[in-house]
Amino acid sequence: MTTISKSYLLSHMLAYMIVGFSLGWFVGEPFLGLCVVMGGYFVWSFRQLFKLLDWLNDPKAKSKEPPESKGFWGEIFDGIYRLQKQHSRSRQKLAVVIERIQESTAALNDGVVMIDNQSNLEWWNPAAETLMGLKMPDDQGQLITNLLRDPRFSDYFDQGGYQKALEIPSPINPDHQLQFNITVYGKGNRLMTVRDVTRLNQLEVMRKDFVANVSHELRTPLTVVSGYLETMLDSLGPDSGLPPVWEKALNRMQEQSLRMQNLVADLLLLSKLESAEAQSDENGVHVKTMLNSIVEDGRALSGENQHQISLDCDEDVFLAGSSSELRSAFSNLVFNAVRYTPLGGKIHVRWWQDKEGGHLMVEDNGVGIDPMHIPRLTERFYRIDKSRSQNTGGTGLGLAIVKHVMLRHGGKLSIRSHPGKGSRFVCHFPEKCLELEHS
Template sequence: MNNNWRGALVRRLLLLVGGCLLLGLLTGAYAWILAIGLATYLCWHLGQLLRLHRWLKEQPDEPPPDGYGLWGEVFDSIYHLQRRNEKARGRLQAVIDRVQESTAALKDAVIMLDSQGNLEWWNRAAETLLGLKTPQDSGQSISNLVRDPRFKEYFDKGSYQEPLDLPSPVNGNRRLQFHITQYGNREHLMLVRDVTRIHQLEQMRKDFVANVSHELRTPLTVISGYLETLLDNVEAVNPRWLRPLQQMQQQGGRMQNLLNDLLLLAKLEATDYPSDNHPVAIDLLLLSIKNDAQALSGDRGHRISLEADAHLKLKGSEAELRSAFSNLVFNAVKYTPDEGQIHIRWWADEQGAHLAVQDSGLGIEAKHLPRLTERFYRVDSSRASNTGGTGLGLAIVKHVLLRHRGRLEISSRLGKGSTFTCHFPGSQMVRRPQ
């Protein structure tokens, strides 16, 4: 209230008191006249207050009632505030409408979930890709609508660094990619993208590699067979051809190993889970791998130690796990200098089961670590050629771990060695009776 209205209020009170005193002078009842005047003034204010209360309760969206004096100023201020709020709401609604129009135009699904995973809002693409229906699906749990067990496991895990690829619940021929981001009070924003075309191209690449690898095996076997026959009868061969034949046989062996690794990768990518899923005694498996690694080391004098929990098993395929673990251990033998140390450890804690292969080799620069599991990626091509590697070993390890719900962690320092650690969730563990 401004100063003019303060003065007007004071003048009205003085006028009321002055009138009451004048009337009291004429009647001789000063107290009664003053009390009646002030009570009347108070009743008038109460009446205006009741008008305000009735308007707020019954018609808050309508303009406030008319008034004069102090209450006229109050009603007028409320009216102007109401108009400003209407304009602000209009601007906010315009922004919301534009956001909804823009998200409705997206080909990707945008879905808002609360902290419990219940549906709050989604755009039009979500109805096409996931089959959501308005309004009956509002408030439903997303796990009730996307029923794939892998999605429930992914959502409950709460770690969304990597997206999840799944078939569409509406059309099994359509492939979807799920991205989840947490915001606010543990709420979720889920983006769903149609990656059917990318999936088809990736499948074509896999089929091409698998088919070419399979078709090359026969001619390579024939060539290797003839080379072996020639070398077995080396006395009948011109001495000038001895070294070329040996090199051809060596390179043929490398090609054979490469084809075997490519076919193994194709087999691993064909399905999501191992077909022979059963508890594997990892301690015995690692003992066998350790003996093979010691034989591979030969006279290089590597000190290989094993520390394994004999009561801890892992659900999965023994053949696939042997391939992955032996890759890690044999790599440590290949890239660790003579008389170096290699330590293999298998243990479990509250996070799950873990396998670590630690060596005292040359180490790897940090810039190479994120790409080590890529196919054919080499830190040093000359070093890989000397060891006879195919560049696919760690890619195989990565795919085997993914099929067993695990992940690979790599830590290394130049000149200090490297540690490759496989982490498996508790659901994959099986405790052998004591």
């Protein structure tokens, strides 16, 4: 078939004009002939146009053949018919794809909910009906915040960030815990996935209870063992009746029992940080006083290693929070710097404030850490070098404690380090934690 183009149309128009002008020339009226031929051509074109409109307006036009015609009108009819067929095939393929997507999402155990840019429910799979109690078609087109009325969900939905998932009780069964994840797509549309995490939460509670109970039960026997070891070491001497070779064994046993006591204490502290409600001291925490005390403890821990520990902090700085928790976090950072900085190394402790809040930095020029380990440093018992950690007497829980303390105070911990270039740990506190004047 001939492809319709501007040149094709112009050539046909020019041909009709030449024919009309030639016929009129033979009868002595060239312009009259031109008008007659072009008028007939326009009448015929209008008839073809009416045929096209009747065909397009016919409800059965999709299945009917186009009207018969000649010339470029025939090309137009055939072209529209081909486009209709292509459109029909595309719609069929799209319908098959949509059907497969719906079938696959229907098979998911997690709920999937589509929400338009006006926050109205568009579509959801059967799992969402089970988890959230949605009903089709009654809830279709309803505002999602009208169906999930938990204030925490409304705040989460309106914030627009959605970097973290939200966990709240199920609206139809408070004993079940649901996790919501939202992804924005298109022009403000949202895809929400819903997962039942009740079992996971129960397992996490069981784990925390187990660790807390075991740690608590170990406390008493460890205290007894440590006490007897201390008594035996104090009684060692020529008149004790014990062989001198036992002194080394008893000292080693006392070191390990002390290490186990520290481990139990850290585990109990972590359990408390995970389960107990966050509490703040009424008058806030005087940062300079606390840091002075921690730095002095760090110098005592350094002992003969003679680390140079410096402190830079203003006098009138107060921080809203729990003094015991903050002391645990800050001291862990300072003591770690002492343990992993070579003889005579420098450790700098600094507190400063800016428009983003308050910041505590503990920086050293010690052995440093390979950046590949940094993402996992705050995991429990994660060790870069097991032998080095055992030699320093660490429990492997210090940075995990720091992380939990910062989370409870609305802050975060950042770490920067390179092997041989030392490490820099910074605790970032939001502005709401600052109390510039002692109340």
